[in-house]
Amino acid sequence: MLHTSRMGEWFQVIVPNHWQGKTIESLFRDLWEVPKKLTHTYRMEKKVRIDGEAANWGTPLAAGAKLQLRLFEAEETHITPHFQELEILFEDDHVLVLNKPPFINTHPNDPKQETNTLVNGACFHLLSQGEIRDIRQIHRLDRDTSGAILFAKHAMAGAILDRALVERKIKRTYLALVDGILKQKRGTIQAAIGRDRHHPTRRRVSPTGQAATTHYSVVMEDKQEKLSYVKCWLDTGRTHQIRVHFSHIGHPLLGDTLYGGKPVVHRQALHAAKLEFTHPFTEEKIVCHAPFKDEPDIFKNIDLLTI
Incomplete structure (x- = not known):
């Protein structure tokens, strides 16, 4: 697990020994596999720093250096926030895992007309914490299916997790x-x-x-x-x-x-009883078990920890 912290709009990670000699360019391209357009934005808008100074993307990193990424800027939101009770299975500055109840859509089919979906609730949750950003769902569940759903709180986390899903590195x-x-x-x-x-x-x-x-x-x-x-x-x-x-x-x-x-x-x-993934920024293995929400219970006498 990497040593990380948040400083306002900036995220800081202490460069670990196994990153020694890598460049910022290689981190974005090979480790995180960030799309070229988003990578270009981080480069041109100087959203990457080393020890507080604008970074040279081609200079090899030294272990112990402070790599800082501007991940937490306010952004225009496209989802209407809507309050609902949420069961949070895991949350930090980058990702959110919710236990979706049955009989609710994951996302709105018409963002202007439909506001009572899980995405709308997640957007309200971010706003209530002072985070003015779009929430990004990484996968979905059918309306009547319950269980764990993964969301990203910012664009870079979303891009990394989207790629992980395609590469089957997120296990459901x-x-x-x-x-x-x-x-x-x-x-x-x-x-x-x-x-x-x-x-x-x-x-x-x-x-x-x-x-x-x-x-x-x-x-x-x-x-x-x-x-x-x-x-x-x-x-x-x-x-x-x-x-x-x-x-x-x-x-x-x-x-x-x-x-x-x-x-x-x-x-x-x-x-969706269990969700497993590697955290995009801390390299921590995250395992979430989603409790059953049906009344009366459909899945009787099942120990979730055995799933």
Whole structure:
């Protein structure tokens, strides 16, 4: 874990030994993989300093030097702040992890008309702390799916985490309650997913769709009710992926009537139970477990720490 601190609009990190000899240019390009346009902004607007002085981007860094980045400037916001109760799983100056309840959209489809989404609540949370900035969601969950969602508090954190998501360095583990007892207790579902041309929101397994891979492991079985609690993790992030894949193998999620699930619970039984990622600036491994929020409980007798 790196030694870091915040000084107003500036973020400071003490250059560690394993950065010795690297340049600021290489940190932006190779370590953080910051997009060229954002990198250009930091260079031209002199938003990087070494020991309080404007930095030379090509000079090798010395261990123990104070690298300072202007990360926390006020910016124009494009999301309407809207107060709501939030369950915060992790927060610091750079990132925010929230436990999304079911029956709320992750982000507004129409920013001017729709204000009661998780993004609007996160924006209000920042504003209440005196942070006048847009919040940036790194991934999303379906409206009726609950669990952990990762947000970035500034542009550079957003860029680094967006890249980490693409490179599968952010691990999301889901818990699903599915119909039936699976014969294979651990396995992988590989089936391309495309749009269903007969339904505006439904997806389906299609040879012409996008490649999709879901890994799963049965956590617990209710043999009396013929139900299975299944842990899932993804190599891809297609819309409705877990829902489509388990319906495809004959075990639809309970409550997921769009894909053939029995309406015995009030929503599709899917919860983003755990989120794991490496912090973009401290190099700390962050692991967040998201408590279940349903009343009555859908996922009974499940220990989150085993997920």
